[in-house]
Amino acid sequence: MATLEVRDLAVGRGDRRLLAGLSFTLAPGIRVALTGPSGVGKTTALRALCLLDEPFEGTLALDGASPEQLGVPRWRRRVVLVAQRASFFGGTVGEELARPFTFRSADAAFDADRARERLAALGLAPGWDAPVEALSEGERQRVALVRALGVEPDVLLLDEPTSALDPDAARAAEAMLCADDRALVLVSHDEAQRARLDATPLDLRERRVDA
């Protein structure tokens, strides 16, 4: 696992700058929770960290390597975003989990056994061949989490990762997220969850750009 360095990042939506001066270092196993009221820019910050939106300024590096050096797709494979609402492509659970391994940036083969273990650990009863569209919102959220973990990223960016899960399933997901020394950047309204994940709070209000 690599160390993510974020230096003086400024992010926003469209032309509007929301946050500036965001700096932190995430060594393996470090977990950070972005906090602040709705609209402060938590999701925007996550999107900039994986370069789905271009940061206004600042630098990013994984063990000293910039996104330009790695190539943006490879960067995103190592800093993976799990969006608040899971999206799929009309396939079965197995197909959706294997999809990231059809991309050129894939540097390993799909480990189906590992994926099955993770599905089981999250209490996902529906089978490998069930169409994802037929699953409940909570089941889809767990499949999305397993899909992201499957690419074995160095850093996971989690936007309300257990919002559709019942408490037991949420605990199982948290346990899985803490099982290895993957760094996490978490957005969660659940203060207890932030505590259970032992995530250091990073209050974005202090980084707000007030235009």
Next chain:
Amino acid sequence: MPERGAIPIDAWHLALSAGLVVAAGAVSLGLRLDLERRLAWASARTVGQLLLVGYVLGWVFELEEPFVVLGLLTLMIAAAARAAVQRSSRRYRGVHLAAFAMLSLTGLATTLGTTQVVIGVEPWYRPQYVVPLLGMVLGNGLTGMSLCLDELLRALDEQRATVETDLALGATRWEAARGPLREAVRRGMIPIINSMMVVGIVSLPGMMTGQILQGADPLVAVRYQIVIMFMIAGATSFGCMLIALFSYRRLFNPRHQLRADRIRRHD
């Protein structure tokens, strides 16, 4: 010997045919469809536009000036490009120019290619051939292009989350876009494939009807129609592919980011 050339219609008989539109207006009034005004306006436009184009064509045909012909072709392409964009429910900056460029390229290449290589028209700008053939290619090409654009922009706008899911999992912009691109080109090509399926069975194409009315041998008319269908199919598929690829370049940047913010809705 059968008489060659269509029987001319004089002004009096033309007015007589207007009785059919008046009958349609009566239906609208009787059933309170509230379409009389639109029908009247559409009829007036039909007369005005066609008379105008008749005079313009007569003038262009008589002049046989290459620059005048090229000017007319450019106007036709510009009108087709405008219509192609207008019919799509979304657009982005620069799409008009792109549609114009792609329709020029595919329209002129297929039309001039066909008139030169297949039919052997001399001189190359002979308007009796070039103008109606380009017109048919553009009429179909713009339909395909507008469907293709509409589908692509709708997908990238409404299914932004799925495209970005692929990107977030390490897809290149091409890998993330190829599904929507394929669907868009497909949608643009379906109408021409459908009309190739039924041509001659359900519909007699306008040009063939015209040639037969002119007294042409149906087998000659059929050969022309086959060439036309192939021209249209080629131009439409290339037009759709090119506009889809251009849109892809505009809406995904080299940093593999989807610029859905560049897509604008209009009604």
